[in-house]
Amino acid sequence: MGSNFQPLPGFRDFAPRQRQLSRYLFEAWTRVARRYGFSEYEAPLLESAELYLKKSGGELSEQLFRFEDKGGRDVVLRPELTASLARITAAQQRDYPKPLKWFEIGRCFRYEKPQRGRSREFYQFNADILGESSPSADAELIALSIDVMRELGFSEGEFCVRLSDREAWLEFCRGNGISDTQLDAFLQVVDKIERDPEEKLRERLKPFSVELETVLSFIQDADGECSANLSAVLSDLAIRGLDRFAAIDLSIVRGLAYYTGVVFEVFDAGKTLRSVAGGGRYDSLVSIVTDDSIDLPATGYAMGDCVIMELLNETAGPLAQYQAWLQRQSTCDAYVVIADESKRAEAVKLVNTLRESGLGADYPLAPLRINKQFKAADQTLARFAFVVGSEFPALTLRNLNSRTEESISPDSDPIELLRTRLDQPDGPLIA
């Protein structure tokens, strides 16, 4: 059973158990973004195809969910957010003080071969700074990218941010007879320099008349002095005590054509070396999207939900932190057990009073054996149950962890008693 009721290939269903991890991740993303002073925005999921074709180029334009709507418009499900952000900031930037520090958590769509860590519909957390060209903006985003990992429980040595600068490559090209118009094509080769076999790399470098050794030694010799921007970013990170999480690596160039300056990727430090997040400066994008009518220097960061969820599940510290969080996720402050069905009205009334007091409450919607009710109460992770019966005492409060019970006299307030008991610790929750 079940195979008939699957989502489309590469799409995911999040039943409540799977959804918990998403929520944990989204809450961590939101906490860090807000702590850094970013405001939340939200862009449409559907955009004119022109907007994304104009800009992303390359691989992405092959992976679009693209169609004609009922009105004959050529539209796409967004494959990422940056072009939408450029469009929205172009329209609204006058209404906001600069720099804009905006973030979004939303879905994106790419028609790729579904595989581990990659799905056709995924969440992406984006944080962008627009209207500030100083390297301090790049450093601010890179610091944020580090703190997202730390917020999720990753420690020094478990991840690394690799920094690079497309301007350094522009200089390299100029010094090696590669024209500015060839830069993008050349960087596509550099982008694969760690993955392609040597022969293939030599072949692909031929049009640029540059030796593989020259490229490799440029990468190997890079240090903090290789570009003024990278130096400034590293000093800023050092002031924050965050430089220990970062390293220069010029082999990072990012796939998309719109990057212009400092770029970076966050990698897990295990042998798999997966990229879990990335970003960089895209000073020309708003100009491109607005046909040069608005110029807004910008730098951005994005993390998808697929790779980080995998990594979290495989890394002891972050996984333990998530599991501890899970144990605190009961939203049921009290489960109301109906020990005698003739008292259902009293029980429903109590449930309603609990909820009106802002407390979470649940109860059996239909008659249920009492042991099944206590099982249901445990499944909600509730710490307490009220037991409503007809015999004396008519109402008791049971601590579901310590398995102790106290009777409630008819003239006392059960809500007040519960609040008092909720404020008292009773040891760790039962798993």
Added chain:
Amino acid sequence: MGSNFQPLPGFRDFAPRQRQLSRYLFEAWTRVARRYGFSEYEAPLLESAELYLKKSGGELSEQLFRFEDKGGRDVVLRPELTASLARITAAQQRDYPKPLKWFEIGRCFRYEKPQRGRSREFYQFNADILGESSPSADAELIALSIDVMRELGFSEGEFCVRLSDREAWLEFCRGNGISDTQLDAFLQVVDKIERDPEEKLRERLKPFSVELETVLSFIQDADGECSANLSAVLSDLAIRGLDRFAAIDLSIVRGLAYYTGVVFEVFDAGKTLRSVAGGGRYDSLVSIVTDDSIDLPATGYAMGDCVIMELLNETAGPLAQYQAWLQRQSTCDAYVVIADESKRAEAVKLVNTLRESGLGADYPLAPLRINKQFKAADQTLARFAFVVGSEFPALTLRNLNSRTEESISPDSDPIELLRTRLDQPDGPLIA
């Protein structure tokens, strides 16, 4: 300017200022759902067209964003959630205790004429109970629908839940010679009974050989006794003290074909009488979606974001409550003002320490005149600013509401001082 940078017709951009209201709404939805013991799930936005054509029928199938994906699949952007929920619960229901109480907040898409209170991409809050056929489940959802309105600040008299029962109409049809197979078509006429002119209604009723007067008097004579299910729901609501928000109204039949029993709609009580939410029982849907392999009685509720946002903006109490919430939305605990650029490193270090302590902090990424920095601090709604300078005192803490300042000695901990001051009230925030 701006018209070139608009979203697609009927789509909305939520820049941070617009996004605040969405977040306020989503938080209220989530609070109420969790207080009622619902767990969050999430379905894909793209589904096979068959799933939604199979089920929604009628108007909705004319409004689909439907296309063929790169793999030749006939797919749709979901116009609502219920068919996806039926699919997912069919696949996963064995892993969860019954009844399932699940909620989702997510986007839906309908290609309709964009107008006030209606857009092509909208948010919908869904709460559903599956696996329980008792009217107590209907009452639980109707109570939730009432508490969503109250949570948003709507009072008695400002909204009303109208209850109806499709089974009562089934009885009516049987008593008036209308066959069961005609029920859906007949209910389409009833659905428009308040809007269509009399002559049109008489014309549309002809195929059913029933007089308009017979239908109208059936609606007018309805009371709590008209159906056992409605009686049970009303008693349950009365126990909760919530019956004052509800009334029987058999003219409510809901547009979609899959409803089977108790149905309801939430209306604003103003003269506009807009439906802001609705729901009802759909006991056969899981059977239909699973070709009779799984039978799961169900009842659901949904509220879109468009009409309720309009209503909230027009209603004094709820609007005041939202505005008060807005004033508490600063995520910046302290803005760090750099009074002397030579002290930027110290300032950045302080910002980082604040953030590592879990506090929200912001600062100027590039040199900025000091009055502009204080303006930026005010725009974050921060209550406090640290001022970093080179003269004595090198560090001061300024209360931005009371405009008072205190100097911080080099041997004291600025974070501890800030925490103490944050815990002390200093009157209402400045708007």
